Amino acid sequence: MSTWKNAIPKRKYRERSQPSRRKHLGMLEKHQDYKLRAKDYHEKEDKLNILRDKAYFRNPDEFYFKMIKSGFHNGKHLQDEEEDEPELLKKQKTQDSNLMNMKVQAKQSTHEQLKSQLHLVDAEKPNTHMIFVKTSEEAKALQPAEYFNTDSALLDRKGNRLTKEQLESMEIPEINNDNEEGYNKFNTILEEEEILKDKLHKIEKKKELMKKGKRKLVDEDGQVYKWFWERKR
Structure with missing residues (x-):
């Protein structure tokens, strides 16, 4: 029976439009639309009933300090702006410090990523080559380029130095400047990283100055302080 009932076509319910x-x-x-309006009306009505009950059963001797710092002005309830307390300022400085530290770490990560892609950025200082002579006159007259039979530009090169004969016989490849943009970006990131580190240092110093403890201003220009050690009892 239910199958036949569902098989019979029904007229779709439609609400009439405005005549x-x-x-x-x-x-x-x-x-x-009526449901939304009725729901909103009843929610406001319930809130008003709760406020009426609170006002009716209010303790006349009840007191809060916020009563002193608030009031009505032109029919609006306003609250006086409270001065920033030291604990609130410390919390703000801690949040600023954490945010700045995250930015520094992001710059360092980008810097390390670029450093792995570029060449000769992290090249170590070349090893020194010590030559022993018998007299000081020989040391003054010694010419390193002639001694090693190489060009003067290759004296600071790390590893085996090419001789003049090898330089004459080999073909010098052209220098590729495709990575010039990468090097410029690398230098820019290094500068931004130093700026962020300087800001982080200033925030940390302000946070330390807000703490208790005996200190002395050592350098007025650089704002360098020295904290004295205190025994904790």
Whole structure:
């Protein structure tokens, strides 16, 4: 029976529109619009009833310090702005310090990533080559380029130095400047990283100055302080 009941076509439910003679009154409210309006009305009514109960059962001797710092002005409830307490300032400085530390770490990560892609950025200082002579006159007259039979530009090169004969016989490849943009970006990131580190240092110093403890200003220009050691009892 239920199968036959569902097989019979039914007329789709439709709410009527605003009649043409009542167009000047605006859009006709539908059932879903009424539900939203009724729900909003009852929520406000419940809140007003709760406030009425609180006002009726209020303790006349009840007191809060916020009563002193608040009041009505032109029918609006306003609260006086409280001065920033030291603990609140410390919390703000800690948040600033954490945020700046995150930015420094992000710059360092980008710096290390670029450093792995570029060449000769992290080249170590070349090893020194010590030559022993018998007299000081020989040391003054010694010419390193002639001694090693190489060009003077290769004296600071790390590893085996090419001789003049090898330089004459080999073909020098052209220098590729494709990574010039990468090197410029690397230098820019290094500068930004130094600026962020300087800001982080200033924030940390302000946070330390807000703490208790005996200190002395050592350098007025650089604002360098010295803290004295205190025994904790």
